[in-house]
Amino acid sequence: MAFAICSSLPAVFCQFPSIDSDSMRIFKKTVDTGFKSFVRAYGDFLDNLLHPLQLFLNWLQSLFVNTPWIIMILALCAIVYFVSRDWKTTLGTAIAMMVIGLTGLWKDTMVTLSMVTVCTICSIVIGIPVGIWMARSDRVQSIFNPVLDVMQTMPSFVYLIPVVMIFGIGKVPGLIAVVIYAVAPIIRLTNLGIRLVSREAIEAADAFGSSERQKLFNVQIPLALPNIMAGINQTIMMSLAMVVIASMIGVGGLGKNVLQAITNQFFTIGFLNGFALVAIAIIFDRTSQAYGRRLQKHTEVVHG
Template sequence: MDWFYKFPNMNDGALRDLKKLIDDGFRAFTRAYGDAIEGLFTPLQHFLLAADRFMTQTPWPIILLLILAVAWFASRSLKIVASCLVTLMLIGYFDMWTDTMRTVAMIFVCTVISIAIGLPIGILMARSDRVQRAINPILDVMQTMPSFVYLIPVVMLLGIGRVPGLIAVVIYAIPPMIRLTDLGIRLVDKDVLEAADAFGADRRQKLFKVQLPLALPTIMAGINQTIMMALAMVVIASMIGVQGLGQPVLKAIANQYFTLGVFNGLAIVGIAIMFDRVSQAYGKRLQKHREIIHG
């Protein structure tokens, strides 16, 4: 009756041989192509370093005014701008400005890359049911896989550093961008598309002048979720050398520094709320604009 209580599984020796075969194969691939793959990410490294230098070396009043200007442009709300000002002033007052700016630079680069990759994939999914069926299972795996698992292959290929951490964050954060781009385009009213056809619009004109503008509020929701997921990955990515607010939190966990962990954790929360309010306000403005067009 042992078979009834113990699930039948692969022979221990066969399982060990299979795991060894996969591990040895991945190590051989890393040795053979690791340098070439690392070279492909050199432009990404330059982009990240440039963003980091700009955010950390520019005088803080200029950065503060720049962030407040972006918040005002996106939200047109004095309340949101004032809350951003208070949040940033508190972060600076508690000596977390540099780490916060490094984190903001990382999130900015992650968001740009996620938009650059996720938008075209989302458009392809919206145009083809076959592509959607092929990509959806991949996105399901990406969204349910524990975030620590992303670090293993990235570190084996590229080592420890900012770029491997950036790649891990992008892999973790990009699925909402792809899904909501696909959803937004599919939700565009068919009557509007028929009207565009009646005016003689080709596929490209329909995409850029009709579908994407009308899908923009949904796409903005995808960008919002991508930013939130990237911020959630900041502490985990600090384990492989990503600088910013995650490293003090990691240090606090390792050394039981309560205040260090709480202060930097609250700074991450403050940035997350700031990004969330600004992007949501911009999405609502776009939604109102779309309702006016439909009206």
């Protein structure tokens, strides 16, 4: 039927018109040449600019890997309980970390944990200020929303191409790719949380003569914290998901093992490393959700 319809129409309607191959080849060559020129001109400068981040990541990874396992488990459980105030989550954390250690994945888990920690810190440092900026200006929001849409829908493998071209293979390029992929939720939810702050609370702050800075830090951010925590939660989850893909450019840790298991069809290795990633994800998820619920209850009590 479709063939019959197409055969009865002019050829221009049956085949979508496209740019000729020579023009596309010139366009692609121009863009690629321009990007390579940019890398040659500014690659060393960008490398030096991110060198402190490399040192911090190496230091944190060394700290996590070289600290005795019992101290790391106790410290992690203490942090989980302090944040969540939930004994079940704390006990689950201890059991999960013990199982990870018993399966011989302790070192790789610590490498992944250090990477996710640094990625989350970087995402918070970038995402919260950008989210605040978006919340304070409709024009800025209209500019950033399409950018965030692209960041969240672009295939994650694509992020690796420009990062590797500029920085080569290693941990910092992987970290940058992970941050680009994972920073969008915290930006969006920070913006949303501040915009959802009730007009009555803003008017009360104005009535007391609060400055814009005082309204932001004393009213808007405290009331938006549950949304901001939800953004941090999503950022952590996306960081863990991207760490596996970033292992293709030398990040290491559990992601490297998963990649090797896929390449060599080792089901058991892939399953065990996947379990370790899931365990870390559940720990972060339950802890951040519990903290968000505590903030929500506190907000309701204070402003209820």
